[in-house]
Every structure is written in structure tokens, then in C-alpha cells.
Amino acid sequence: MTQAAARPAGRDGEVPRGSLRAAAPLLREIGDLKRVRRAGGGGASMAERAFCRSWAELVRGGDPGRIAVRECAAAVAGARLAGIDGPVLRRCGLTADEAVAVLERSLAQHTGRMDPVTSGRLREALPDLAEEPYEGPAPGFAAALCSQPRAGATCPGRPRLMVEPPESHGDHCWAVAVYGVLLAEAFGAAPGDVFLLGLAHHLHNSVLPDAGFAGEELLGEHLPAVLARLTRQALADLPAALAACVEPLLALRERADTPVARAFHAADVLDRVLQVRHHARAAAFTAEQALEDLDLVHPCAVSGFHRAVLDAAGTA
Template sequence: MARRRDRAAVNVLDPSPAPPTAPTAPSHTVPGRLAHLVPVLREVGDLKRVRGAGWRGSVAERAFRGAWADLVRGAPVREIADRECAAAVAGARLAGVDARVLRRCGLSPGATRAVLRRSVAEHAGALGERTLRRLLSAVPLAASQGIRQSGVAPRFAEVLCDQPRAGATCPGRARLMAEPPESHGDHCWAVAVYGALLADLFDADPADAFLLGLGHHLHNVVLPDAGFAGESLLGEELTGIMDRLTREQLARLPGALAGRLDGLLAGRGSADDASARAFHAADVLDRVLQVLHHERAAAYSAVTALDDLHLVHASPVSAFHTAVLDAAGLR
């Protein structure tokens, strides 16, 4: 109900007529268990906003570059997909405390694996059994990131981490800017991980869903994102532009990898294939969760921090902290 009122309010502020809606395609069955995974996806998506000293960009962007670096050096797509999903789900609670940090802090390989496994298990109730087994099996791969040397990411991965997303736009309306914008590296990484996490629900290949998510915005290496509003103005030129620019980047990939990604991109025009369904579910969920993040951030209050998130949490000195706040009139 609240969102309907909000929509009505927007119409008052901007009385431009809404664009005609496209005909609705026949619905596909969507697994009911999808709702159980949304809280995990929401937390994983917050890695688009987690940063650390000495890093370039967010945790998500660093993982995006690392995944592409390993892909171009020939690492198996399935191995990378499972590793990135395990690291992402562990990072949902650990944030920037990843395998690299744990090893730098002096933890042994075994202790590092134990921490990551414990963090993945935090979401055991939301993840399906098959997905959970896959992630726990991939923890050693995620833990190995603390000791192996990272490769060099292709240039397009770096550019996509610099290319901002347009956010929600609508033809015929002024755009609403939500700051700070996410990057295409952030979004593509999130869609790749979401797709692989959703793959078991759709009986899809996690590697295909991951690779499709990782590579579905190659055209934005050159084309700034103008959103739905700008794309509608490109009209019949849009398809040709996207195809030409995508092929420019595919030509920079190793032949087998380029061929596999090209085939996946060709099949994303519908939701008939299982991997395409996992990808489209991941894509739309990330777009909506990103908007909901801005809504939640705008509604953030001291009550949220103090009561819901226990900013002043239990500790040997928490009673003193509480007394200080009471004396200061802040509680």
C-alpha cells in the first residue's frame, strides 16, 4: 500500500504520462523457495558498498576484477563460480574480512577455512541443501585467495568498474539521481553471484548463470548508461550498438571463453532456458534490491542504530556507556 501512495505522489510531482507498457509474456513458474534466498542476496549485495583501505573500489568490484582475471588465464568457470559464491556468502557477515585479510592477520590455512565455513553456515537455513553443500565444498577455493597471486584483469573489467549505472529511469520523465551510483562492475558481479546461487532452484548450470551475469554489460565499456529512458531514445539503433560493442569486447577474450559467453548472451532474449531464467531472476532482483537499499538508507534513523542494530552492544563497559548517554540526554 505504501508504494502505491508513493507512486501516486510521484505522479503529482511529475504529471508526465506514463509510457505504454509492453505486452506481458506468458508467465513461467518461479520456485516458491525463492523468497527464502532474498535476505541472503540482500546481504551479499551490500558488498557493493563495502570498502577497505588500499583497495580500488568495493569488495564486489575487486571480486569482479579477480573473477575476470582468472577466467582469461583459463581457470574453469565452474570453479570460479563456486569460489566466488562461497566468498560472497561468507562476506555477507564478514564484510571486508576475507581470506586475504585473515591470512595477513596470521591465521593458518585451516583456521581461515574454519572462519569462512562458519560464516557461510550462518545462512544454512536460507540456502537449499544442494547449494549449501556446493558452497561449503568451495570454501577451500575461497580460502586459497589468501595465498595465491592474483592475475591481471582485462581492461574492460577495469572500465566497467568505472562506468556508473543509471539507476531507475523512465521515458518521458526527469531522472531521479540516487547517490552514490553503483558501478557496472558492482552490478555484474552481483548478478553473477545471485545467478549461481539461484541456479539450483531453476535446475540451471551455476557456471553458465555466473558467466552470463558477469558478461551481460560488455557494451557499457563504451556506452555510458542512460537507463531505460535513454535507451528508448536510441530506438532501433540500440540493438545494433549493443551487438557491435559487445563483439568488440568478446574479441579480446580467449576463443573458447568468448564462444561460450557469446552463446549465453544470444540466449538471454527469453526465459526459456534454465540458465537464462536464473540470470533474469538475478538481474531483476539486483535492480530492485539496489533501489530498496536507497530507500532503507534514506529511512535510517538513530532508533535503527540504537534499538535494532544494538550500536551500544553488550560489553564489560556497556553499563558505563549507557550511563554516559543518559547523562548526555542521548538515550
């Protein structure tokens, strides 16, 4: 495991309210990368691609702390740039320095949402994002988790609340991992450990379809053995040294008495609730929000003509 963070804030069960309240809007924007796709991605979301990329680098022997910070920097920059990442900017003709400047401009829009130490770490990682990422093979469970839908909100004894499209477990695990890195400093946790736990906390769902809390209750006494068996199978796909790092972290899924556990659980519950709120916002979306609040017909050289067309057509 990586070394503990130097500033042990949010210890002894304390919830760092100011840090969480400041970070929440940024987490919501980052979560939208679950729904951003681009050409050449095989239909995978930006979140799923980052999830598989992270596992591929970890299996290759990459340092979890460095991967955690780099992927978090990519996520924060992507909150506004969406699918425009460093390699895309380079393929568009920008130099490495120019690409980093664009990424830094995007990162700077969220400076007030992050702990200064975390913000500094992410800025230092930006030069790595201007290079083509490692695209080696990820463990088999990573692809399975990206194909396995999340159950959404379920409650024992009640019908499931279905929302479309569902997120995948790759989406969710990536979001929890990245949120955990952003919150690590507030809880005094090691970013690399929180990142690993976030990526790995649903390994069993690479085989077990997700029926949510209601399904788990119905599995009853079989649930612990099923989860343990499937988790061991997934860990067997990892190099021994990496599995030895991941396995003890998974025990923290049932605890909230260490900095890493608290940062992880904060990230996990926030992602679950923010995902539900996304569906609620999408269901309540109106054209006026796009036209007025988001300035859909934005100022440009021909915006006057655009507005005249809309007025004439009666669609303004």
C-alpha cells in the same frame, strides 16, 4: 559451456517461489558488498574487486564452474564478515584450517536460505578461500565497467530518479553472477553458465554510458547495432575459447525459455529491485534503528560506562 545441473527444478517457465522467498534476505545481504570497501583496495568495493578477480581468472583459463562456486562461497561468507576474507584472516595469524572454520561459521548462518546442494558446494569451496587469490590482469572492459555508473530508475518521458552514490556496472554484474549461482539449482541451471552470463551481460556499457531504459528508447533504431558492435569489441579482448563460451550465452538476455536464462533473469531483476530498496532503506534510516534494533552500544566490558556517558550527554 558447463554441464546442466542434475536436478531440473523450475523448468518450463515455472518460478520456484519457495526458493526465491527463502533466498531473498540472503541476496540483500550479499548485495551490501557493493558498498563495503577496505584498505588496499584502491577505493573499489568488495564486489568490484571480486568482479575483476573473476575475469582475471577466466582469462587465465580457469574453469567457470569452479570460479562460480568459489566466488559465490566468498560472497555468502562475506555477507556477515564484510571485508574479512580468508587472506585477511591468514594475515591476522590464523592457520588455514582456522580461517576456513571462521568462513564456515559465517556460511552456516545462511544455511536455511540456500538449496542443500548449493550449500554443500559452497562448503567444499571454502578451503580455496583461505589462500591468496589470483591477482593477475583482467580485461580492459572489467575496469571500465567498475568505473561506469548505473543509471538507476529511468522511464521514457520522465526525469531520471537520481540516487547517490550510484552502483557501478561491475557491482551489478558481480551481484547478478553470484545471485545466479545461488539460484541455479532451483532453476536446474549450470552454475558456471549463469555466472558467466551474469558477469558479461553489460559488456557494451564498458563504452556506452548508462542512460537506462529512457536512454535506450531515445537511441531507438540505432540501439541493436550499437549494442552488438560494442559487445563484439569487448569480446575481442577475451581469449578465443572464452569468447566462444560467452557469446552464445549473451543471446539469453532476450529469452526466458531455458534454465540458464531463467536463473539469470531472476538474478538480474532481483538485484535491480533490491538496489532500489537499499536506497529507500538508507533514506528512511533512523538513529533508533542503530541504537535499539542493531544494539550499536553493544554489551562489552565497558558498556555500562558507555551508557552513562550517553545519558549524561543527552544523546542516549
